Amino acid sequence: MKMLKKSVAETATLLSAHNVEVTYGDGRGGKKTILHDVSLDVRDGEVVALVGASGAGKSTLLRVLAGLVEPSAGSVLYRGRQLTGANPGAGFVFQSAALLPWLTVQKNVEVGLEARGIGAQARAEFAREAIASMGLAGYEDSYPRDLSGGQRQRVGIARALVLHPDMLFMDEPFSALDAPTAERLRREVAGLLGSEDRIVRSVVIVTHGIEEAVEMADRVIVMGANPGHIFHELPIDLPRPRDARDPAFQETADALRALLGEA
Amino acid sequence: MIRVATLSLIRVQAVSRFEALTSRPVRGDAQRSFTARSLAADALVLGLGTLTVLILMRAVAGAVAPIAPAGVPARISLDPALLPLYAARSVLRMLVALACSFVFALAYGLACARSRRLCSILLPLLDVLQSVPVLGFLSATVTVWLALFPGSMLGVEAASIFAIFTSQAWNMALSFYQSLAGEPAELDEMARSFRLTRWQRFWTLDVPFGLQQLIWNAMMSMGGAWFFLSASEFISVNGRTMALPGIGSFAALAAEAGRMDLVGLSALAMCAVILALDILLWRPLTAWSERLQGSSDGRRSLVLEVLRSSSVAGAMRRAMRVLAELLNRVMGRLLGRTGICPWWELRVRALAGRVAVPRVVRAIRGRTGLDRALGILAAIALGSACVMLASHAGFGYRELGDVLGLGAVTFARVAVVTALCSLIWVPVGVKIGMNARLMRVAQPLVQLVASFPVSLLFPWLVLAMARAGIGLGMGSLLLMALGSQWYILFNVIAAASAVPAELRELADIMRMSAGQRWRQVYLPAVAGAWVSGALATAGGAWNASVVAEVVGTGANAVSTLGLGSYIAAATTTGDAVHAAAGIAVMCALVVLTNVLVWKPLQNLAARRFALN
Numbered sequence: 001m002k003m004l005k006k007s008v009a010e011t012a013t014l015l016s017a018h019n020v021e022v023t024y025g026d027g028r029g030g031k032k033t034i035l036h037d038v039s040l041d042v043r044d045g046e047v048v049a050l051v052g053a054s055g056a057g058k059s060t061l062l063r064v065l066a067g068l069v070e071p072s073a074g075s076v077l078y079r080g081r082q083l084t085g086a087n088p089g090a091g092f093v094f095q096s097a098a099l100l101p102w103l104t105v106q107k108n109v110e111v112g113l114e115a116r117g118i119g120a121q122a123r124a125e126f127a128r129e130a131i132a133s134m135g136l137a138g139y140e141d142s143y144p145r146d147l148s149g150g151q152r153q154r155v156g157i158a159r160a161l162v163l164h165p166d167m168l169f170m171d172e173p174f175s176a177l178d179a180p181t182a183e184r185l186r187r188e189v190a191g192l193l194g195s196e197d198r199i200v201r202s203v204v205i206v207t208h209g210i211e212e213a214v215e216m217a218d219r220v221i222v223m224g225a226n227p228g229h230i231f232h233e234l235p236i237d238l239p240r241p242r243d244a245r246d247p248a249f250q251e252t253a254d255a256l257r258a259l260l261g262e263a
Numbered sequence: 264m265i266r267v268a269t270l271s272l273i274r275v276q277a278v279s280r281f282e283a284l285t286s287r288p289v290r291g292d293a294q295r296s297f298t299a300r301s302l303a304a305d306a307l308v309l310g311l312g313t314l315t316v317l318i319l320m321r322a323v324a325g326a327v328a329p330i331a332p333a334g335v336p337a338r339i340s341l342d343p344a345l346l347p348l349y350a351a352r353s354v355l356r357m358l359v360a361l362a363c364s365f366v367f368a369l370a371y372g373l374a375c376a377r378s379r380r381l382c383s384i385l386l387p388l389l390d391v392l393q394s395v396p397v398l399g400f401l402s403a404t405v406t407v408w409l410a411l412f413p414g415s416m417l418g419v420e421a422a423s424i425f426a427i428f429t430s431q432a433w434n435m436a437l438s439f440y441q442s443l444a445g446e447p448a449e450l451d452e453m454a455r456s457f458r459l460t461r462w463q464r465f466w467t468l469d470v471p472f473g474l475q476q477l478i479w480n481a482m483m484s485m486g487g488a489w490f491f492l493s494a495s496e497f498i499s500v501n502g503r504t505m506a507l508p509g510i511g512s513f514a515a516l517a518a519e520a521g522r523m524d525l526v527g528l529s530a531l532a533m534c535a536v537i538l539a540l541d542i543l544l545w546r547p548l549t550a551w552s553e554r555l556q557g558s559s560d561g562r563r564s565l566v567l568e569v570l571r572s573s574s575v576a577g578a579m580r581r582a583m584r585v586l587a588e589l590l591n592r593v594m595g596r597l598l599g600r601t602g603i604c605p606w607w608e609l610r611v612r613a614l615a616g617r618v619a620v621p622r623v624v625r626a627i628r629g630r631t632g633l634d635r636a637l638g639i640l641a642a643i644a645l646g647s648a649c650v651m652l653a654s655h656a657g658f659g660y661r662e663l664g665d666v667l668g669l670g671a672v673t674f675a676r677v678a679v680v681t682a683l684c685s686l687i688w689v690p691v692g693v694k695i696g697m698n699a700r701l702m703r704v705a706q707p708l709v710q711l712v713a714s715f716p717v718s719l720l721f722p723w724l725v726l727a728m729a730r731a732g733i734g735l736g737m738g739s740l741l742l743m744a745l746g747s748q749w750y751i752l753f754n755v756i757a758a759a760s761a762v763p764a765e766l767r768e769l770a771d772i773m774r775m776s777a778g779q780r781w782r783q784v785y786l787p788a789v790a791g792a793w794v795s796g797a798l799a800t801a802g803g804a805w806n807a808s809v810v811a812e813v814v815g816t817g818a819n820a821v822s823t824l825g826l827g828s829y830i831a832a833a834t835t836t837g838d839a840v841h842a843a844a845g846i847a848v849m850c851a852l853v854v855l856t857n858v859l860v861w862k863p864l865q866n867l868a869a870r871r872f873a874l875n
Contacts, residue, residue: 063452066456067455067456068452068456085600086455086457086458086601087456088458090456091456092452092453092456092457094449094453095449096447096449098447098450098452098453100468100471101555102471102555103467111459112457112458112459114459114463114591115457115458115459115460115463115595115600116458120584120588159457163457169456
């Protein structure tokens, strides 16, 4: 069953970027190239991790794929159609959670549903479910200021998942959290993504953590800097759930570490 | 007795909110039990609400009355018993103007933030608008207002409200624009990636984000508007004098009649009004907006707590929810989604595409091209205005030279006022801002004092200065400073309170001397805020010169040489050419100093002294 699903998944491409170039004016008439000639496919059912030194354009590439940054050259196709504006199949999880401080947890999670014109009652129900699935039942009427950093990021994830997006984009989702909290949340998200009845089809995650990438990804994209480009692609075939103490896991992590050193 | 009751009310409210947080199934508004306290709150809200409505209706009735056969009255009764009614009329005008300013600020700020092209025109325009004195706006538009509402006092009221509006709106629009420009990138990306409708984005992100700043600014701006209360109610432009019932008119006429006791009385009435507005309007608003921003230990407001514990708030919230749902649907459909063109824009673009764009337009369409074209256009307009003025009958190059000379005199006054205010208020502001306990006490107090219109007391001050042998030439410095000094103080207090504790601890651990502290820590830390404050103070001083260089009307008038008194004289007699010349010179001087002095200083402060 699992094999079948996998083989079907590998044939379909959800998102593909072709020769993407991103340049910004540097304010003095000159140009700064952030991304140079980046091409990347994200297949159905795949978890892709973007890693690389700071300045390698990981976050910019993520935003290009999510339709938040328009490439200066090249194109991004989602299900065969060129993106104009935000990717319609995307859920986005921000580094800082980016919750609206004046809305309750419930209302924050409802934001995207409301934008899609879903009625108040259905909205409330879906949001409650998503909040409960992230382990925050009972916090619906709290405000973000009353939550810990980890809880806030849970709300951010619930807000993205409640839309049942095709693809989930995550921008260093655990890096603003303290180590134990980050570890726990990462396990949970990895579990969510590894399960058979998972909500999202594909995930693109930007991360600094080598172990994080190896634990979660089917494929790791190693990026190099000046200007940002794809240096190497590393497929990860370890069985799930993955255990960091497994020698094979450590081997892969070492390989990735070596690649990062070269990039 | 009432105080005790309301205090225990707060405690109940706090407890029930705590319960709401801790107990899983949250009770809805509808299930709230009718306790004695909530009933008391309801009674209080209903009673006060009805009273307010009755007073305002009385004021409205006067405002919409037809003009008597004798024409618009040039004076009002000086019966002190009428002062409460006058106060209500003044407050009504202020509230209407404030509401208009809010709407204007939201629209203008949004337009600036969303369209870079519009912004390059609208933002410099704000600079110009801010530099035109109230009397200038009044004399230019009063005939329009009178023609809009023929035969009704509403025309005069509209003129007065417009005058008040002009001393608030520009500042508030700038504040909202700056808030929008400072929105965190991630929140903007959130709005786009979750594909919020434009309508939804405006109300769930933009407005709540900018509201606190806007309300603070509105509070300041209202203080600034009170300063010109007499000028906007006792309208004396274009050779006509029209007096609207209000505290400002009362004070002006009392001064004219030499009744200093009545001037004092009007000042007392003003104090009462300011206190009442602070308690009933600004405290609840600021407390509410601070809570919106997520701070839990902000200001408290009794009025807000009572409102929240009454069932009125719940009913209003439910009604708003239904209305909001409806509007979200309709407006969301109409205006399209964030980052995606709405249908009408596509239609317009398609139409525009069919029209051949002239090469000239295409050439200046580039941003730098547009800026350059605008600059050239402005220069041409200014130049031709000068030539036209100079060749106009009764106005030659000599007169133009005279006006420029007067401009130099007032310029010097403004410079001295700004420098002196900085010397005094920067150290005081730093001291207050660095001391949390002092700040809690001093800030609301300073705010109240700042919103008092000292201009009401100008006749007194002029008399006192004359006794002490100080002429208005020097005295106008004091009068100008009295209205505009607060901007520096407020900005510096805010900046000093935001200095990270680590920096102060560093100064302690390094055992810095007082001199080194000020030189290396305190002054650089508040430099940016000082620039903004000094800029506003200078602008305020320019505007104030129109009422500070000439004090009083009729036989009691005292005046001194300067651009302010020149404009005042020209607008009073309705000499459009001279008024326009004076205002144009003032605008030019203000905008030039903005470009040549303040903008470079701001850039420097942002580059070298930004704390982040």
